[in-house]
Structures are given as structure tokens and as C-alpha cells.
Amino acid sequence: MRRKPAYILFLLQLFIILLCSIVLRSSASAAGINCLKCHRKLTKAKFVHHALDMGCPACHTGIDAKTVPHKKTNRLSRGLSSEQPDLCYGCHDQGMFAKKDVHPAVGMGCTGCHDAHSSKNAKLLKSRPPDLCFTCHDKAGFTRKTVHPPVASGKCLTCHTPHASDEMALLVKKPVAVCLQCHSDAAHGQHSSHQPPVSEQATRSADELGLQDPMRPNKPFYCGSCHNPHSSDSPQLFNFNARSPQDLCLHCHFKN
Numbered sequence: 001m002r003r004k005p006a007y008i009l010f011l012l013q014l015f016i017i018l019l020c021s022i023v024l025r026s027s028a029s030a031a032g033i034n035c036l037k038c039h040r041k042l043t044k045a046k047f048v049h050h051a052l053d054m055g056c057p058a059c060h061t062g063i064d065a066k067t068v069p070h071k072k073t074n075r076l077s078r079g080l081s082s083e084q085p086d087l088c089y090g091c092h093d094q095g096m097f098a099k100k101d102v103h104p105a106v107g108m109g110c111t112g113c114h115d116a117h118s119s120k121n122a123k124l125l126k127s128r129p130p131d132l133c134f135t136c137h138d139k140a141g142f143t144r145k146t147v148h149p150p151v152a153s154g155k156c157l158t159c160h161t162p163h164a165s166d167e168m169a170l171l172v173k174k175p176v177a178v179c180l181q182c183h184s185d186a187a188h189g190q191h192s193s194h195q196p197p198v199s200e201q202a203t204r205s206a207d208e209l210g211l212q213d214p215m216r217p218n219k220p221f222y223c224g225s226c227h228n229p230h231s232s233d234s235p236q237l238f239n240f241n242a243r244s245p246q247d248l249c250l251h252c253h254f255k256n
Contacts, residue, residue, distance in 0.1 A: 033065045045118035051091065052117065059087060059116075084109040099164035105136065106163055113162070129156045144231035150182075151230050159229065168219065175222040179229075186223065214252045 035056045036043065043052060051058060056065070062079030064071045072079045080087055085097065088110050097106055105112055113132060114124040121128055127135075130142065133156055142151050150158045159178050160170045171178050179186065211221035223229070226248055227237040234242060242248035 035065060042117035045115070045120045047120070047122060047124055048118040049116060049124055084111065097163050100166045101168065101170055102164040103162060103170055129154045142230045144228075145233045146235055146237055147231040148229055148237060175220060175224060179223040183223075 039056075056063070059081055060079045061081040062072050062074035062076055064073055070079070076083060081090070085106055089097075110116075112135075113126060115126055116124075119125060125132055130151065131154075134142075150156070157172075158181070159172060161172050162170070165171055167174060169175075173181075213219040213221045213225045215225070219225075226239060228234075228239050229237075232238055236245075238245075238248050240248065240251045242251060
């Protein structure tokens with residue numbers, strides 16, 4: 001009778017050893033599966049997602065690759081470890097996507113703009129700007145008679161950040177500062193006749209200056225109040241279909 005506890009303990013230890021052996025063998029088998037034997041085309045493009053170096057199970061933990069067709073062990077699409085964008089935050093800094101103004105496309109899922117595996121475009125983009133942006137943004141607003149050169153050359157990211165920003169309209173800097181990146185001469189002359197110099201506006205917020213756009217409530221007064229930053233039928237990119245500086249001014253400053 002005294003030997004029974006020791007015998008039971010021995011059997012328990014043996015059971016644990018066998019169980020661990022089965023689990024490790026199964027895990028090793030899964031890790032040893034080369035998914036690229038069937039899915040090699042996912043890595044054929046010029047730019048390949050670095051996540052692939054970690055192995056497919058890093059993102060697709062709910063896929064049982066030992067069976068063909070594959071079975072899912074969770075309820076998520078494609079057997080992903082978690083839904084987007086939380087899945088992407090496993091590697092990418094969430095702070096870059098959690099600022100004051102977040103691009104609605106982020107909430108729609110990162111793969112709306114980026115290919116999860118590989119792409120012919122840098123940043124794993126599905127297509128190059130501005131065509132990528134036109135997937136959601138009405139192209140008509142960017143293709144009028146006069147097109148702002150950054151828009152015409154597809155350099156949307158010169159002015160806007162694609163993920164999140166603390167500035168209005170996902171701008172990379174304060175509104176006037178964005179314009180001064182290219183239009184440094186606008187800080188002089190008629191643009192600053194009855195207000196602080198434009199260069200000063202670039203370093204001070206609209207709230208500090210008390211400048212508000214008269215035609216757009218709760219928006220600061222800046223270059224975009226008079227000029228369309230994307231395209232216009234005016235050679236000077238005037239807003240409001242103005243044909244001259246006087247027409248532009250009279251849109252807000254009516255004659256008595």
C-alpha cells in the first residue's frame with residue numbers, strides 16, 4: 001500500500017512527459033510547414049512585408065496549415081490573430097495612429113491601402129497616390145482646370161499624413177506652415193497687409209491670433225481660405241469661382 005502513492009506519481013509524471021512530447025511534436029510540425037510552397041506568389045512583388053520573416057503563424061494563428069484545405073481554429077477572417085488595426089499594432093507603434101485627427105481609412109482596416117504581404121509599390125501600397133487616394137476621395141475635386149502641382153504629381157503626402165495628425169485635415173504641420181514649405185514668398189507683400197506676417201502665423205495657432213475663416217465655422221483663417229489647395233478653375237487656385245482678387249475679397253467683404 002505504501003508503494004501506491006509513488007506508483008501514481010510515477011504514472012502522472014510519465015503522462016505529463018508524453019503530453020509535452022505530443023504538443024512539442026505538433027508545434028514543431030506546424031512550424032516546419034513551408035507555406036510558400038503553395039503561396040509563393042505572395043512574396044513575388046518588389047517590396048515584401050517584414051512580417052513574413054517571422055513566419056505566417058505570427059499573424060495567422062487561427063490557421064491549421066497541416067490540413068488542406070486549411071481549417072480555421074478561430075472565428076476571425078483568414079484565421080488572423082486579431083482584427084485590424086489591432087493586429088498591426090503588434091509591430092507598428094499605435095501612438096502614430098492615435099492623434100487628434102485619425103484618417104477614417106485606418107478604422108476601415110490597414111489592408112484597404114496596404115498589401116499585407118508584398119507590393120510593387122513602396123510602403124506596400126496597393127497603388128500609388130493620387131490613384132490610391134481617389135479610391136475614397138472624389139477625383140473631381142482634384143482635376144479642375146488648374147491643379148496644384150503637388151496634387152498633379154501625386155505628392156499628397158507632402159501636405160497630409162496618411163494615418164493621424166494633431167492638425168486639421170491630417171496636415172503634417174500647422175496649415176500656414178504647410179504652405180510655406182513651398183511658398184516662402186507668400187510671407188511678404190499683400191498676403192500680410194492688415195494682419196501679423198504669415199511667417200508669424202506659421203508659429204502661432206489660429207486661436208492665439210484670433211483668426212477664423214469667415215466662410216467655414218470653426219476653421220482657422222489661412223491660405224486655404226482664399227486658395228483651393230487641390231484644384232480650381234482659377235489660374236490662381238482661387239476659391240468661390242472668383243475670377244480676380246477683388247471677386248475673391250468681395251465674397252466675404254461685401255460692398256455696402
